[in-house]
Amino acid sequence: MNFTLKIWRQKNQKDAGRFEMYEVQNISPDASFLEMLDVLNNQLVLQDRDPVAFDHDCREGICGSCGLMINGRAHGPGRKQATCDVRMRIFDDGQELVIEPWRAKPFPVIKDLVVDRTAMDRIMQAGGFISARTGGAPDANSTPVTKENAEESMDAAACIGCGACIAACPNSSAMLFVAAKVSQFALLPQGQIERKERVQKMVIQMDKEGFGNCSNNYACEAECPKGILVTHIARLNREFLRAKLV
């Protein structure tokens, strides 16, 4: 398969950036999107041109490193996929593919398609944990959790922190990301002690980082590679209200 690629190139944070066009040929339909970019990069290296920088690591959809806007869609046109899960067979031969980095004020571009997502880590550092220090934990079975809650907590915990929810949101809101963590802990007995404190600290940090408001578009849910539901956002809202007003 052949493709025309229109890729965002930006030397560093200060550079204004621009689109550049590339051609790749003879791509196997079974190749992943990132493997297609590998082919492009080898081609560029041989032409003495700077290869396209993009984040990636596990290439099996779990580490959350990769994240590209492909033809206007976070992680490409498929559902429940990270960029590394996208296979070239889903595109048409000869198609033009526009590749952009995640764009949001809290995600400054480091280079080309690589953005700095440490804002998400700072939200976690503000409160995305249960303060159980090493040692002294009671026996694991002394804290029963209903199967239903454990499952729902796990649904939320599946978040890979890729930032697609933010990239896909018209307001660059990080609510789904924050909700996933708040919800995971709110559903577990272990999370009750710091329940109120956690949600407030995380929301304050989220706002401080400059993420937008949730306008309940639900584009985040549609683009989440792990299918995390916006009902978790409802729970986040509830937790926040409860913490503030009850």
Add this chain to the structure above:
Amino acid sequence: MTLDSKVPDGPIEKKWSNHRFNMKLVNPSNRRKYSVIVVGTGLAGASAAASLAELGYNVLAFSYHESPRRAHSIAAQGGINAPKNYANDGDSVYRLFYDTLKGGDYRAREANVYRLAEVSGSIIDQCVAQGVPFARDYAGYLDMRSFGGAQVSRTFYARGQTGQQLLLGAYSALSRQIGTGGVKFYDRREMLDLVVVEGMARGIVCRNLKTGAIESYIADVVVLATGGYGNTFYLSTMAKASNATAIWQAYKRGALFANPCFTQIHPTCIPVSGDYQSKLTLMSESLRNDGRIWVPKKSGDVRIPSQIPEDERDYYLERLYPSFGNLVPRDVASRRAKEICDKGYGVGKTKMAVYLDFADAIKRNSKQWIEEKYGNLFDMYHEITAEDPYAAPMRIYPAVHYTMGGLWVDYNLMSTIAGLFVIGEANFSDHGANRLGASALMQGLADGYFILPYTLGDYLAKTKFKSLATDHPEFKKVNTDVTERVNKLLAINGKQPVSEIHKKLGKVMWDFVGMGRSEKGLKKALKLISEIREEFWNDAKVIGETDNLNIELEKAGRVADFMELAELLTFDALHRKESCGGHFRKEYQTPEGEALRNDKKYAYIAAWEYTGAGKKPKLNKEPLTFEYVKPSERSYK
């Protein structure tokens, strides 16, 4: 060099508790005066960094990722072992110890393995307290499953994402410490060298991947938690960035490298589909619980699987191992798959695959039953191959998955360089020649949460430290070394992209140093590896700038080290004239084709010592003695 394992005296079940009592402690108010560098923030690194900071030490944590949550520990699927005996099926610390030692084909230190089994229960407690959403039964208690190489249900799991959940647990503990200032986290920093001052590890030099700056950091001790070196094979289930540079440079600064040839090849991966392939995807071993592995009886049979009648199929694992059948340990399943494909019975376009068939399980139970159990894996297979595994059997093939070898450490997890601790997959410690499923998560967290925080304190309490600054001549020297290495890479200016050369290296490693190793093949590999090295330093093309994010430069540095490590790995494989666990030498097998260990000559840990560029490494041996478990032939028939 004589290797002192520092294994404490006393009966095995008392060793760790005695040792803990005998260790010196650092007064809580003095702890903040000590600083610790932790390189790598996966399961082992994050848990160690968090635990040390909780104790009050000043921790500097480094990762080449933007966030600790990206570490490849996240990709572990199956679960984590602990002998909680919640299933009431006769499990005990001793049984886990026994299974792990046997599974490792008697090439691990008894005392370490026992300690691992001993602390593993606390890991589960700790993780539950952190909010890890383990699977639960209807009473709300933890659910367990069984895993390869064990006859009890001791594997705790969180769907098929146990590694992710455990890593996120450790990440949350680490995040808490970063938030309160207990840990200073340096993101996108890749350690490129170790600084040893007067025989003590005192700092690291790393490249800031965002700015290209070469930076030096000082501490009282250095902890390496940088994972395994499976990417030496180019194609593996490792993450793309996983590399050996940190441990390799530490080796070159004097740490010994133990058992490098012990690599694990996982039997159930999605086969290679083409030359562009960048990595291999693992499918959980649990699939073998219900899938049947077979190939056509006729070599080169091109019929589609459904047209091959039952009596023309060879369910070779069931044939060879009637009692364990498809559930033989990883090394056995992998080797048999390779053998049968090498004989020409392989299936698929490349003929390098065997069938994993669920038709019987679907018939016996239902499609829905399979869907509930393995739905996500089936979807993943479908997504990658565009084939529907409910309708036709999956094609699977083994892939490099884990490296048991690593830097040599004593019982305290300290390497042969004073003050250099190595934890997790980066050390060689507990798995011997083969790792059992669900034991990697266990070891990483045991090291980080429950072992290192004690042993590191002991070292600090017993050692006098000089205060240092980065203008110390040794720091300056290492800094210059690193800068020169970087410039040397950029100056090659050849004609081949780095990844192409890496691919070549990988192919040699897979063909000759993979599953079936022979003296002839290994010698050939040594020759080829040195040729590829030559090729790399003459013909690689590394472009870009040093003062910027440079993905090619990052790759080049890693590949340069893989090539050196590949040589050591092959040396080790060549010297170990026996078959054990993941190391299978064709010359040493039983008439039935099983691994033939040689306990008389090779019951030791091979710890290799760097002797200088281009010089043959020196072999040091740490003899293994087995007081509790008598080595026997592993039989799964």
Add this chain to the structure above:
Amino acid sequence: MNSILAFYYSSIGKKVLMSLTGLFLIVFLVEHLIGNLLLFANDSGKMYEAYGDFLVSNPVIRFIEIFLFLGVIVHAILGVILWIKNRKTRPVKYKYFRLKDNSPLASRTTIWTGIVIGIFLYIHLKSFFIPSRFTSQKVSSYELVMHAFSNPWYDLFYLIALLVLGYHLRHGFQSAFQTLGLRNKTYAPFLDMLAFIFWFLIPVGFAAIPVYFFFYHQAVSTMIMGVH
């Protein structure tokens, strides 16, 4: 910081205020519609007039009225503030952004539907509320309605505005409950049903009025024509 103030300054706090004011206005719409349905009573507007008089003279209603206006103002201003603020979270826009693949049109256009509703409200108040409330001489509200809706262009504008209102509510109603944290597995199906009533039936109910009067006039004028 005072915790109520902190609540307001938080991103969720502002959204909660949006949803509360929104729901309050929706409640008003229900009341308004019920009252207006009196127009259909075949009594030449007697009941409707009585209802209008009650609204104007009752002190409680007059008191609530203040909050109603405050609600509109807060909802509108906050809406605009949030819109501006949210736009700033993406200083470099995507060249291609297929938001439409991922979210309903109604959710992406609340600012515009809101503005249309604002304009409508202004005209609407000018034609009905101000004359009956602030002019000294007694006007018949029934006649006002009859008169206003005799103009087909006005009717058309009115219908379009209601369509836009429906669209605004289509997003707004469920969104309010989501923001208040009330959309969960148990309530969601019920809320979705309720949402339908609000975004569909309420505007339809209101729309019936101009349509009714339009045809009423048609009928009356044909009758008159017929007499001639």
